[in-house]
Amino acid sequence: MDAEAAKLIGAGLAAIGVGMAALGVGNVFGSFLESALRNPAAADGQQGRLFIGFAAAELLGLLAFVVAMILLFVA
Amino acid sequence: MAAESGKIDPMHQFLIEPMFGKDWVIAGHSIAFTNSAMWMVITLGVLWLFMLGGMKRELIPGRWQAAVEGFTGFISNMMQANIGPEGKKFTPYVFSLFMFILIANILGMMPVGVFGLHPFTVTSHLTVTGVLAVLSFAIVLIVGFWRHGFHFFSLFIPHGTPGYMIPLIFLIELFSFLIRPFSLGLRLFVAMTAGHILMKVLAGFVINGLNAGALTIAIVTIPSFILMIGITLLELLVCAIQAYVFALLTSLYLNDAIHLH
Numbered sequence: 001m002d003a004e005a006a007k008l009i010g011a012g013l014a015a016i017g018v019g020m021a022a023l024g025v026g027n028v029f030g031s032f033l034e035s036a037l038r039n040p041a042a043a044d045g046q047q048g049r050l051f052i053g054f055a056a057a058e059l060l061g062l063l064a065f066v067v068a069m070i071l072l073f074v075a
Numbered sequence: 076m077a078a079e080s081g082k083i084d085p086m087h088q089f090l091i092e093p094m095f096g097k098d099w100v101i102a103g104h105s106i107a108f109t110n111s112a113m114w115m116v117i118t119l120g121v122l123w124l125f126m127l128g129g130m131k132r133e134l135i136p137g138r139w140q141a142a143v144e145g146f147t148g149f150i151s152n153m154m155q156a157n158i159g160p161e162g163k164k165f166t167p168y169v170f171s172l173f174m175f176i177l178i179a180n181i182l183g184m185m186p187v188g189v190f191g192l193h194p195f196t197v198t199s200h201l202t203v204t205g206v207l208a209v210l211s212f213a214i215v216l217i218v219g220f221w222r223h224g225f226h227f228f229s230l231f232i233p234h235g236t237p238g239y240m241i242p243l244i245f246l247i248e249l250f251s252f253l254i255r256p257f258s259l260g261l262r263l264f265v266a267m268t269a270g271h272i273l274m275k276v277l278a279g280f281v282i283n284g285l286n287a288g289a290l291t292i293a294i295v296t297i298p299s300f301i302l303m304i305g306i307t308l309l310e311l312l313v314c315a316i317q318a319y320v321f322a323l324l325t326s327l328y329l330n331d332a333i334h335l336h
Contacts, residue, residue: 048156048323055320059258062265069268073086 007071014068021061028053083279085272089199111203114195118179125178146174150322157326161333165326168214172207173322180267180314184307199267201260208260211325215255219332230335259324266317270310277303 032050036043091109093099098107129136129143136144150170154162176198183196198204219227231248232241277299284295 048153051316051320051323052327054316055262055324058266059262062262062269065269066261066265 007075011068011071014064014071017064017067018061021057021064024057024061025054028057081279081283083276083283085275085279088193088195088271088275089268091200110195111197111200114179114182114197115203118175118182118197121182122174122178125174146170153323154326157323158330158333162326162329165214165329169322169325169329172211172325173318176207176263176321177315177318180318181311183267183271184310184314196267196271198263199271201264204264205256205260207263207321208256211259211321211328212256215325215328215332218329219335222333223335227332227335230331233336255324255328259321263317263321266313270306270313273306274303274310277306 028050032043032046032053091111093107093109094113098105100106126143128139131137131140133140147170150173151166154166154169158165179197183194183199185194187194198207219230223229231245231252233244233248236244280299281296281303284291284299287295
């Protein structure tokens, strides 16, 4: 297998990591919504933590995207 | 009349090159005023005009002043909630950071293509977001060491850690502390770059579909165009969220430095 083909396959595999990040982000927002519906009055106070959790989950998915970009355009 | 389907090049939009074709020569030095620098100047201009419109200090604010007060109040509340009263002296920095990132992100999404111009997202380069992240991290370090001296290192050893675990916990906490500027800069950079690559690829589908005949117009172009509208709305939301997350994490890191949990 030549290097170019291997890079493209690697980039495609890295995209699976991005899909798993989608699960993570959905988990964060899903838990927030579920508990917000149980206790709406307390929900607004926790919005800051919601976005912190989203940022952390999203970052790891974006790292997988960075790996794909490195394989495609840098290496 | 159908043109050949062109290869979609999503990375050309991030190219940095000197404006007007060549570098300026000022006092014997070659200064490159790039498209990135020009869009930073435009961001500064938009921010300046926005704030200027809100400075009239009417007792009952008009719409523009209410908008400016909305942003300043939002950041001020966030600093107050995350840091407390000592947060007040860092609010100007965090507000400038938040507004610069927000306006730079949004200007990259502006449809100036209808006028034949090309928008450029300043924050889609790791050099720019990295400098902003290093700025925040440097302020955190300076504040931490100024207030606490070497006692700042107690940040890495939580209360109640058993004695035999202290070396390992210290190393792990130190590593996760040192990775903060990378994660701050990388998060904003990749969010913006990924969004714009997606937009460019979808736009390529629209154009290639248009060029390939009536059937592909119905099957490829129209759904891709509708998807582009939805993704544009999502990207505008991501612009705002990423600016907010950058400012929020900066305020949390400042809280760590000031209060050492």
